[in-house]
Amino acid sequence: MDLIRKVFDAGVVGAGGAGFPTHVKLKCKVEYLIVNGAECEPLLETDKYLMRTKSNEVIRAIEEVGRQVEAEQIVLGLKRKYKEEIKQLQEAIQKLNAKIKLYLSDNFYPAGDEQILVYEITKRAIPAGGLPLDVNTLVVNIGTLVNIYDAMEGRPVIDKYVTVIGEVHRPCMLRVPIGISVAECIAAAGGSALRTFAVAMGGPMMGRIIRQDQMEDEVITKTTGALIVLPKDHYIVQRKELPVPHMINQAKTACIQCSMCTDLCPRYLIGHRLRPHRIMRSIGLSESSEEILKEALICCECGICELYACPMVLSPRNMNVYLKQELREKGIRHQKNHETPTAEPMREYRKIPIDRLIARLHLGKYKNTKVEGPFEVATSRVKIPLSQHIGKPAQPIVKVGDQVHKGQVIAEAEAEGIGARSHAGIDGKVVEVSDAIVILSKKNGVIL
Template identity: 65%
Template structure:
């Protein structure tokens, strides 16, 4: 069976970002295959664990993918401070006599953003609204490569490694069946140190936030790689709770047009015409300049503008997200610019040190804590979303009352669609089919 068919059958999507279907991404020919091991968000440990322990799978999968996409250069990008991971990967590269190379990055944010990573390695700037393919590159996360290796051996994506840190008794990495509730994950690590809390799904800069009472109704997907438990009154949570009307009013009354949001914007620094301060001015002054407002469409939502750069504590990122939604409702799309995009010379001096960023976020107490694991969680009940990636949801192929086995396909998409197949992560009986397939087993949840 062709590699892309195996990837499609296994339901693989990007493990480290928005979840673009991998069988579509790899249907191309390029010069570079870049594997992202930079763990873009602060505090996360999952990719580091995979590079330490699954290097053989990562590198073997890279070689197979490179054959398929005809890539001549195979590079893993990771941070120079990852000493153990570098040592483990170098050892594996030597053992396999592989042509995979390592590219060592400084410890800055957002080093793991794929467009920033491409520039660091190739010195090619992806054009605004473009993708790595535009400059002859494919980028995949290390977790995606592990899943590709498993797919080659006929194993679908049914488990997820998740970093669990913050206000908990036992910070660790869990290996959990997809569809496990966030509440189960928290209980599996010894519960929380505080009574009232919020949970960041993903990283502190770009992750979504849920509250304690929502943890039983939120479930691990193919793209959630971390749970960060923080006090409910934390600064990050309070910012999320600001209504958009309040954000707009603050832009009108408090934006001093210092342009720090633009000066520090990672996409602006690689040459994109994205100017958050101009957007804030257009909103604040009720100018309604659509040419300016359209720049919001190329924002990557990294959060630098509002969580690091703005001296007034304003929210350009939230404003951009709001504008994106409004413009897309009107059918407005950003027209990809032609010609070569060039990074700014000042960029090298405006990289954001991760340690300083963590301090600004008020998360220093969680930095450098020993992370145990992985511990395997066996769940007796899972809610598996039929949509876990960009594109169409899969169509259920099971009914209430059906008995299913771990790894059995329960949701399908057609090969030509943007979407991904979904598989059962446990043995059990189908209890519900809606936007989720709910499966119940007779076993009790255990952690080992």
């Protein structure tokens, strides 16, 4: 069976970001295969853990993907400061006689943004609204490669490594079934000493906030990499929870047009026509310019403008998120510009050092936390969303009352379409089929 079929069968999607179905991504021929090991968000440990402990599997999967896409050059990008990970990967490359180069980057944010990583390695800027393929490149991240390796061995994607850090008794790396609740993950990390807290799911910069009353219902999906437990009144929680009308009022009344948001925007700095200060000004005008507002469509939502750059504590990123939704509802899409962008000459000096970012985010307390584990977590209930990826949701092929076993396909996708199938993460009985499939098991005292 060929690699693409195995990857489809296993339901592999991008393990970080939006979860693009991997079997679709692999249907190309490229000059560069770039492996993203430059974990982007502060405090996350998951990819580092995988590079350290699964270096042979990662290298074997990279070689297989490289053959599939006929890559002329294969480069694994990670941070220079990842000493142990570099050592493990170099040993695996040597042992397997692999033709893979390591690219060592500085410790800045967002080093792991795929467009930034492609630019750092190839010096090719992807056109605004474009894909790495536009510059003859394919980018795959470390978590995805571990899943590709498992797919090569016939194992489907049914579990996930997740960093749980912040206000928990035992910060740790967990290996959990996909579909387990956020509440169970926090309990597995010893619970929180705080009576009221919130969780930044995915990371402090690009993640979303989960409130305490949502934690039983919110689940780990194929793209979740971290849970950062924070006090409910933490700076990040408050910034991300700001209501839209409040943000709009702030943009109208408090933006001083200093342009710091644009000067530090990583997409602007690689040459994209994205100027958040002009978007903020346009919002403030009684007749805003649609041409300017449309620039929001190419924002990658990295959060630098909002959580790092703006001296007035305004929310250009969240305004962009809001505008994107409004524009898409009106059917307005970004018109792809095929011109090659030219990076700003000052770009090199405007990278955001991670330590400064952590201090600005009020996360210094957690910076040197020792992360224990990995600990394997079992559960008696999983809720597996039908849409854990970009594209068409998977179609359920089980019904309420069916007994399913761990690894069984429970929702199907078309092999030629953009979608991914889902598998049961535990043995048990299907008790709900809606936009998610809920499975309960008899284990851990739950009797069906």
